[in-house]
Amino acid sequence: MNRSDRGTALLAVLVVIAVTLSHYPARPTFAQDAAPGSGVSKDAKEITMTAKKYEYDPAVITVKQGERVRLIITALDHDHGFKIDALQIDELLKKGEPTSIEFTADMTGTFPFQCSHFCGLGHKGMKGELIVEPAGSHRSPDENSPESAENFRNR
Numbered sequence: 001m002n003r004s005d006r007g008t009a010l011l012a013v014l015v016v017i018a019v020t021l022s023h024y025p026a027r028p029t030f031a032q033d034a035a036p037g038s039g040v041s042k043d044a045k046e047i048t049m050t051a052k053k054y055e056y057d058p059a060v061i062t063v064k065q066g067e068r069v070r071l072i073i074t075a076l077d078h079d080h081g082f083k084i085d086a087l088q089i090d091e092l093l094k095k096g097e098p099t100s101i102e103f104t105a106d107m108t109g110t111f112p113f114q115c116s117h118f119c120g121l122g123h124k125g126m127k128g129e130l131i132v133e134p135a136g137s138h139r140s141p142d143e144n145s146p147e148s149a150e151n152f153r154n155r
Helices: 003-021 149-153
Strands: 045-052 055-057 060-064 068-075 080-084 089-093 099-104 109-114 127-133
Touching: 045 060, 045 080, 068 080, 068 089, 089 099
Parallel strands: 045 068, 060 127
Antiparallel strands: 045 055, 068 099, 080 089, 080 109, 109 127
16 A cells, blocks of 8 residues: 555545544533523523532532523632432533533432542542422522532531
């Protein structure tokens, strides 16, 4: 096989790889019910969070059943992860880049979340809770405010 033939074969392989990869999204989206063409739902409850050395803020998130939720999480110190096993959510949080995770809170209950990207010695302690309340329940004003990571750890 001469140089010309190798170049043509290499080009053909690269074209096949490019076509194959073009059929896969760059990163998964959880906006199954999003507005057409937008990639995100306009009526979602938006919750802004941060992730930094062994804690999420807020560490406890409370939403209503049936509510569309959009978490916008920014890792402040280095890459982290965000995983809720019950909802099959597992996202890499790149340092300094807000990551949007959208889902519908279909089930009531308390669902733990944790860091899924090793971030140091305290990695296993980097966790929190998503609380999904029944749609008709009412919260007292104190329960409405997000709970800090410090309060969550001191329980």
